[in-house]
Amino acid sequence: xxxxxxxxxxxxxxxxxxxxxxxxxxxxxxxxxxxxxxxxxxxxxxxxxxxxxxxxxxxxxxxxxxxxxxxxxxxxxxxxxxxxxxxxxxxxxxxxxxxxxxxxxxxxxxxxxxxxxxxxxxxxxxxxxxxxxxxxxxxxxxxxxxxxxxxxxxxxxxxxxxxxxxxxxxxxxxxxxxxxxxxxxxxxxxxxxxxxxxxxxxxxxxxxxxxxxxxxxxxxxxxxxxxxxxxxxxxx
Amino acid sequence: xxxxxxxxxxxxxxxxxxxxxxxxxxxxxxxxxxxxxxxxxxxxxxxxxxxxxxxxxxxxxxxxxxxxxxxxxxxxxxxxxxxxxxxxxxxxxxxxxxxxxxxxxxxxxxxxxxxxxxxxxxxxxxxxxxxxxxxxxxxxxxxxxxxxxxxxxxxxxxxxxxxxxxxxxxxxxxxxxxxxxxxxxxxxxxx
Numbered sequence: 187x188x189x190x191x192x193x194x195x196x197x198x199x200x201x202x203x204x205x206x207x208x209x210x211x212x213x214x215x216x217x218x219x220x221x222x223x224x225x226x227x228x229x230x231x232x233x234x235x236x237x238x239x240x241x242x243x244x245x246x247x248x249x250x251x252x253x254x255x256x257x258x259x260x261x262x263x264x265x266x267x268x269x270x271x272x273x274x275x276x277x278x279x280x281x282x283x284x285x286x287x288x289x290x291x292x293x294x295x296x297x298x299x300x301x302x303x304x305x306x307x308x309x310x311x312x313x314x315x316x317x318x319x320x321x322x323x324x325x326x327x328x329x330x331x332x333x334x335x336x337x338x339x340x341x342x343x344x345x346x347x348x349x350x351x352x353x354x355x356x357x358x359x360x361x362x363x364x365x366x367x368x369x370x371x372x373x374x375x376x377x378x379x380x381x382x383x384x385x386x387x388x389x390x391x392x393x394x395x396x397x398x399x400x401x402x403x404x405x406x407x408x409x410x411x412x413x414x415x416x417x418x419x420x421x422x
Numbered sequence: 423x424x425x426x427x428x429x430x431x432x433x434x435x436x437x438x439x440x441x442x443x444x445x446x447x448x449x450x451x452x453x454x455x456x457x458x459x460x461x462x463x464x465x466x467x468x469x470x471x472x473x474x475x476x477x478x479x480x481x482x483x484x485x486x487x488x489x490x491x492x493x494x495x496x497x498x499x500x501x502x503x504x505x506x507x508x509x510x511x512x513x514x515x516x517x518x519x520x521x522x523x524x525x526x527x528x529x530x531x532x533x534x535x536x537x538x539x540x541x542x543x544x545x546x547x548x549x550x551x552x553x554x555x556x557x558x559x560x561x562x563x564x565x566x567x568x569x570x571x572x573x574x575x576x577x578x579x580x581x582x583x584x585x586x587x588x589x590x591x592x593x594x595x596x597x598x599x600x601x602x603x604x605x606x607x608x609x610x611x612x613x
Binding site: 201202204205206208209211212213215216217219220223224226227230231233234235237238239327328330331332334335338341342345346348349352353356357359360374377378380381384392393396397400401403 | 427428429432433435436438439440442443444446447450451454456457458460461464465467468471523524526527528530531534535537538541542544545548549552555556559560570571573576580588589592593595596597
């Protein structure tokens with residue numbers, strides 16, 4: 187890869203690769219900055235809410251927020267780790283059952299303890315929040331601005347993350363090298379498979395519809411519609 | 423099953439999806455001023471809290487809520503009106519200490535929302551600019567010969583689509599060709 191001189195005359199593929207690589211690096215930073223902005227919006231709503239929300243409800247809400255949008259580990263990474271772990275467990279359980287094993291006794295289900303604690307803590311706090319909301323409609327009204335800001339932050343993070351990941355997966359397909367030959371575009375079957383894989387990443391109903399309409403240019407299949415849960419645990 | 427696509431066709435379709443995602447986030451960002459309006463409603467419903475606010479502070483809070491309600495929602499969002507509201511709230515915050523703890527988070531929220539909306543709009547424009555710029559370079563690759571790529575021109579084109587020093591600093595980290603600029607105060611002044 188050449189250095190950053192103003193005008194470079196090279197085989198097009200080198201220039202294109204460099205152009206894409208550098209723009210994607212810019213895009214990632216811009217998106218990280220935008221997501222930080224969404225987080226700052228939520229933080230300011232929390233500050234405002236602290237002036238009137240009942241102390242217990244506010245503390246529970248704040249704990250849930252801190253845990254869900256953990257500052258120590260990226261949200262998507264944490265969610266992905268939890269999902270990966272659940273998927274792995276599921277696959278291990280299916281395989282174990284097929285072999286006739288008692289999956290609990292045989293120790294097939296060995297969820298990582300830290301992941302388990304995190305998952306349980308988030309779930310427990312969400313239950314506590316839901317409990318507060320069900321018991322007291324007044325509290326629901328009080329915490330609604332903060333909750334809606336959290337939902338906005340969550341949805342923005344997810345959609346932006348999917349955009350960046352999509353570009354990162356699609357761009358390299360222009361430079362597939364086969365057997366040391368000059369890099370060239372990936373075969374069309376691979377491109378089609380890449381689109382289908384990206385479709386599975388979409389989470390909200392609107393995002394899935396957009397992807398099917400604009401990228402696949404076909405209607406959303408019924409099984410996908412039915413399996414779509416809104417893409418967020420922040421549903422109250 | 424759709425017809426197999428070329429890489430360029432796929433990128434163009436994904437660019438449309440990328441644009442739709444950003445527009446959705448922008449619309450949601452504009453709509454989220456309603457969260458501030460709801461929070462003011464909740465605050466006003468707390469008698470013990472309201473009793474600590476001066477008459478002038480209450481009048482100003484009600485006026486702020488009216489302005490927010492007029493401009494909440496994607497179709498009604500008006501950056502000029504929101505900026506004018508921010509300025510009047512800043513004046514109120516300076517003059518009335520008892521409402522500062524309430525007013526300042528409102529100002530912060532409106533400023534962050536407006537900045538977020540701007541950043542998302544700029545990302546959308548820049549990504550479109552990139553996909554358009556790369557097209558002839560990609561086509562040149564198909565011909566097999568050397569193709570000139572004006573990295574400085576590309577970076578300058580991106581810089582024109584920014585509205586803040588921070589965005590241009592990000593560009594400069596990846597496009598060293600861009601000259602440094604004299605720092606001037608950003609249009610968004612946060613606390």
